[in-house]
Amino acid sequence: MTIYIALIRGINVGGKNRLPMQALVAMLEAIGCRQVKTYIQSGNAVFESKEKDALRLANQISLAIGQQCGFEPYVLILGFQEMQRAIAKNPFPQAAADPKTLHLGFLATAPENLKLEKLAELRKDGEDFRLLDKVFYLYAPAGIGRSRLAANAEKLLGVAMTSRNWKTVSAIRDIAQSLERSS
Missing domain, CATH: 3.30.70 (Alpha-Beta Plaits)
Incomplete structure (x- = not known):
């Protein structure tokens, strides 16, 4: 399992693109992410995943949000080492x-x-x-x-x-x- 960080852009800003963090955790778990933790309401999640392709993972997350919330935000996935660097x-x-x-x-x-x-x-x-x-x-x-x-x-x-x-x-x-x- 790889530790990833998802930075989701433009959610819960000014009452638009509402995405409760509990719902985000459930969506991430539904696509196979484990040990999901979020930080504040602005779209920051840390988790483990077997997925090796970060771009594919970002697209899966954006699509999952789109299906449940009606908007597909930009999602950037970083590896833990990228954040440390x-x-x-x-x-x-x-x-x-x-x-x-x-x-x-x-x-x-x-x-x-x-x-x-x-x-x-x-x-x-x-x-x-x-x-x-x-x-x-x-x-x-x-x-x-x-x-x-x-x-x-x-x-x-x-x-x-x-x-x-x-x-x-x-x-x-x-x-x-x-x-x-x-x-």
Whole structure:
């Protein structure tokens, strides 16, 4: 069994695309996932699966949600080691003091037509970013609510992305570590 992390985009935001976590756990178990744990209501799940193809697993999860809830969200699957590497490569260690200031955008694939100079032009209020492998690190000490950089990153990278703040990423890692220890 492999430990996976599912990052489900755009659920339970502003009263739209409602998906209770208990229902998500049941859906994941129905497609063969085991030891399913969720974190907060924004679509984070850690589980074990025999499936070796992460893209196939992501599609199965999206279809299962579609059948039960009437919408098919974007689902990104990460292996536990991918999450650990993303954490280890954090280029903004100062964010540990205020974990809401750092967001990790997990990319579906590595971008090919980067527009990093356009992203750099959008920085303000101490914002900074780095693209390492398939992770877009955004340090936004003033928050991302009004950040033009945050709002345009996915479009300028040209790749599907789903983001989580440092606190969430750390909590997901902790859940995956406890699952690994219990296996």
